[in-house]
Amino acid sequence: MEVQTLSIPQIKMTDKGFLTMRNLIQSRLGINLTDQKRGLLITRLNKYMKQAGFTTFQHYIDYLQDDQTGVSLGELADMISTNHTYFFRESKHFDFLSATALPQIMGQLRAQKILDFRMWCAAASTGEEPYGLMITLMEYLGDTYRSWDAGLLATDISREALNVAESGIYDEESVAKIPIGLRNKYFSKTQENNWLINQFVRNEITYRRLNLMRPELPFKKQFHVIFCRNVMIYFDQPTIERLVNNLYKWTAPGGYLFVGFSESLSGIQNPYRYVSPAIYQKS
Numbered sequence: 001m002e003v004q005t006l007s008i009p010q011i012k013m014t015d016k017g018f019l020t021m022r023n024l025i026q027s028r029l030g031i032n033l034t035d036q037k038r039g040l041l042i043t044r045l046n047k048y049m050k051q052a053g054f055t056t057f058q059h060y061i062d063y064l065q066d067d068q069t070g071v072s073l074g075e076l077a078d079m080i081s082t083n084h085t086y087f088f089r090e091s092k093h094f095d096f097l098s099a100t101a102l103p104q105i106m107g108q109l110r111a112q113k114i115l116d117f118r119m120w121c122a123a124a125s126t127g128e129e130p131y132g133l134m135i136t137l138m139e140y141l142g143d144t145y146r147s148w149d150a151g152l153l154a155t156d157i158s159r160e161a162l163n164v165a166e167s168g169i170y171d172e173e174s175v176a177k178i179p180i181g182l183r184n185k186y187f188s189k190t191q192e193n194n195w196l197i198n199q200f201v202r203n204e205i206t207y208r209r210l211n212l213m214r215p216e217l218p219f220k221k222q223f224h225v226i227f228c229r230n231v232m233i234y235f236d237q238p239t240i241e242r243l244v245n246n247l248y249k250w251t252a253p254g255g256y257l258f259v260g261f262s263e264s265l266s267g268i269q270n271p272y273r274y275v276s277p278a279i280y281q282k283s
């Protein structure tokens, strides 16, 4: 008997198709796709469309445009940006947080008898960054952590990345950069020889899917610390400017914004005060 296999033809992307896709990616994701990325986009789209069962490029565009949930945009972001991250990446930021930002902000809050402290990790990816932030905060506060109403919101556009973050499970290689004392205190080994972040850390983090391109961010209260690192590298200057000014609105007075070390805000109109490389403060 002859076995027939269903093969989906490779997508051919016309100039017009590429422009439609590029405009959609620009307006909905803020990601600036250059002509050089056309080949990469086609390769990744072909792979994705085969898996998802789309037979034409137009079907896929229609799906993206009709989807109100935002899930399809997250999948698209996964195809064109990277979720690459690791524990205590750009570690100077974590040092600054515990040596300067936390003592300053929490000292002021304590003086006002407001024990309410909020952090936001705006491109949380697979969780290494938010867990690193929470560990830093818990290490700084020690036993007094319990007297604070402290929390961390971790957001990303990618549902897939957030699922990994929420699972809190990392392999040996991922945790290798964490000092052993901290690793043993905040993680436990699973039967499969992976490392699971402890429940008491996970409970303090709220994970949500959020597209940073939203013109209005859906918050009620400002944050004392915002980490928005290694995501603006994908955005063009007007998009970065809009985002940074939006972040400013949601930074509490005296609060800090941390961006990636390769994402200096020089040339970006914004009201933050420069503190040190990739660290800004709302005066």
Ligand SMILES: C[S@@+](CC[C@H](N)C(=O)[O-])C[C@H]1O[C@@H](n2cnc3c(N)ncnc32)[C@H](O)[C@@H]1O
Pocket: 028, 029, 030, 077, 078, 081, 082, 083, 084, 085, 086, 089, 122, 123, 124, 125, 126, 129, 155, 156, 157, 158, 161, 210, 211, 212, 213, 228, 229, 230, 231, 260
């Ligand atoms: C390279 S990772 C950075 C992770 C972490 N912040 C770090 O510095 O290691 C970039 C993350 O940005 C997310 N991302 C890309 N575009 C986004 C958007 N428009 N809104 C929210 N997150 C976005 C990606 O899904 C990815 O997880």
